[in-house]
Amino acid sequence: MSDIPQERRVVTAIPGPKSQELQQRRLAAVAAGVGSTLPVFTARVDRGIIEDVDGNRLIDFGSGIAVTSVGASAEAVVRRASAQLQEFTHTCFMVTPYEGYVEVAEALAELTPGDHAKKSALFNSGAEAVENAVKIARAYTKRQAVIVFDHGYHGRTNLTMALTSKNMPYKQGFGPFAPEVYRVPVAYGYRWPTGAENAGPEAAAQAIDQITKQVGADNVAAIIIEPVLGEGGFIEPAKGFLPAIRQFAADNGIVFVADEIQSGFCRTGQWFACEDEGIVPDLITTAKGIAGGLPLAAVTGKAEIMDAAHAGGLGGTYGGNPVACAGALGAIETMKELDLNAKAKEIESTMKARLTAMQEKFPAIGEIRGRGAMIAIELVTDPATKEPDPAAAAALAKACHAEGLLVLTCGTYGNVLRFLPPLVIGQDLLNEGLDIIENAFAAL
Numbered sequence: 438m439s440d441i442p443q444e445r446r447v448v449t450a451i452p453g454p455k456s457q458e459l460q461q462r463r464l465a466a467v468a469a470g471v472g473s474t475l476p477v478f479t480a481r482v483d484r485g486i487i488e489d490v491d492g493n494r495l496i497d498f499g500s501g502i503a504v505t506s507v508g509a510s511a512e513a514v515v516r517r518a519s520a521q522l523q524e525f526t527h528t529c530f531m532v533t534p535y536e537g538y539v540e541v542a543e544a545l546a547e548l549t550p551g552d553h554a555k556k557s558a559l560f561n562s563g564a565e566a567v568e569n570a571v572k573i574a575r576a577y578t579k580r581q582a583v584i585v586f587d588h589g590y591h592g593r594t595n596l597t598m599a600l601t602s603k604n605m606p607y608k609q610g611f612g613p614f615a616p617e618v619y620r621v622p623v624a625y626g627y628r629w630p631t632g633a634e635n636a637g638p639e640a641a642a643q644a645i646d647q648i649t650k651q652v653g654a655d656n657v658a659a660i661i662i663e664p665v666l667g668e669g670g671f672i673e674p675a676k677g678f679l680p681a682i683r684q685f686a687a688d689n690g691i692v693f694v695a696d697e698i699q700s701g702f703c704r705t706g707q708w709f710a711c712e713d714e715g716i717v718p719d720l721i722t723t724a725k726g727i728a729g730g731l732p733l734a735a736v737t738g739k740a741e742i743m744d745a746a747h748a749g750g751l752g753g754t755y756g757g758n759p760v761a762c763a764g765a766l767g768a769i770e771t772m773k774e775l776d777l778n779a780k781a782k783e784i785e786s787t788m789k790a791r792l793t794a795m796q797e798k799f800p801a802i803g804e805i806r807g808r809g810a811m812i813a814i815e816l817v818t819d820p821a822t823k824e825p826d827p828a829a830a831a832a833l834a835k836a837c838h839a840e841g842l843l844v845l846t847c848g849t850y851g852n853v854l855r856f857l858p859p860l861v862i863g864q865d866l867l868n869e870g871l872d873i874i875e876n877a878f879a880a881l
């Protein structure tokens with residue numbers, strides 16, 4: 438288990454000479470289509486610090502894209518996964534099952550919203566979970582159409598590319614895409630033409646009108662939405678939007694799927710972000726934060742829906758790997774023991790207070806949004822026109838990286854800086870990271 442002093446340390450240029458050497462090897466051996474935010478090669482990670490091969494210690498505001506919420510070397514994850522490694526690495530749950538898989542399914546039934554009977558199926562990646570949610574919804578409803586939303590992101594496989602809104606870099610040149618996917622408006626308050634206060638009801642009315650007029654509610658198997666849109670720019674659908682869409686699904690026999698792959702598992706200060714508006718989804722997809730960095734994903738939902746697919750229709754060689762399941766049980770244990778929902782809320786209040794103060798000085802910050810430890814700022818050239826400023830986002834990220842703070846960008850317009858610190862980050866590192874962001878703005 439890593440035990441690194443929780444202090445930033447920059448001892449070389451970033452990336453340093455050893456990272457640059459590895460980067461040369463990587464460029465020769467790894468496909469160009471696989472990018473990296475920052476070509477700093479990792480040596481060890483502990484809580485809020487990533488130590489690189491040159492001995493630099495970076496503050497982590499990325500968590501490997503919202504994955505290592507409990508840290509990337511959490512004691513309970515390492516302990517349980519190591520113990521499982523000693524016993525067996527794999528049998529394939531579809532050949533001879535094991536208890537860890539069942540325990541994860543039981544934990545998901547307990548933690549996800551709603552007190553109905555629930556079942557789960559486990560997979561390896563978020564995209565795979567979303568694909569399987571569609572398979573299950575189609576088997577249950579005997580319908581084909583799938584509704585998704587503007588700015589939505591659901592993965593990089595063929596079906597999930599079709600479900601994803603943004604062309605570049607996710608879809609460009611990779612078509613044709615899967616059919617029977619229809620995209621409708623989402624309540625993006627900051628950019629809603631008649632103002633944020635109208636976005637919820639107006640966007641819901643438009644979305645429902647498009648579904649009924651263009652697709653036909655009776656043809657729709659599933660409506661899939663991220664309760665806080667992740668890659669699209671940490672967009673929180675304006676109040677009232679999610680309940681209206683959820684109700685429309687219920688009224689029309691449509692399976693409502695909450696894609697909580699990024700927003701779930703304490704990230705927003707709740708076990709799941711849809712709890713904030715009292716939404717109980719029919720199915721929920723999870724991955725990322727679920728297993729402390731080990732590859733695991735799940736579809737969890739109403740038992741009668743989950744049981745609609747015939748035996749053998751769901752699964753995969755590695756789905757619910759025993760080491761990943763042990764990691765998930767360790768991650769969930771850590772979330773409960775350290776009350777990481779409360780930690781996420783503390784991170785939110787620290788970040789929002791500091792960012793709000795910065796917004797008064799730096800008009801490029803058009804909006805501060807998000808919940809818990811899923812916070813973003815949308816950058817604009819002018820707050821009056823709200824013209825997206827992707828160059829500012831890139832420049833700020835670059836300036837932060839040079840100082841040893843790892844931040845990520847996102848958003849349909851590439852103009853959003855997003856902050857996803859591990860929930861176990863210390864308050865000092867959090868504040869130091871915010872100092873670096875503030876200095877980067879001042880230098881912009």
Ligand SMILES: *Cc1c(COP(=O)(O)O)cnc(C)c1O
Pocket residue numbers: 561562563564565567590591592593663667668696697698699700724725
């Ligand atoms: C990351 C993400 C996915 C895809 O997960 P992978 O593990 O990368 O396949 C799907 N949906 C959402 C909301 C995500 O953030």
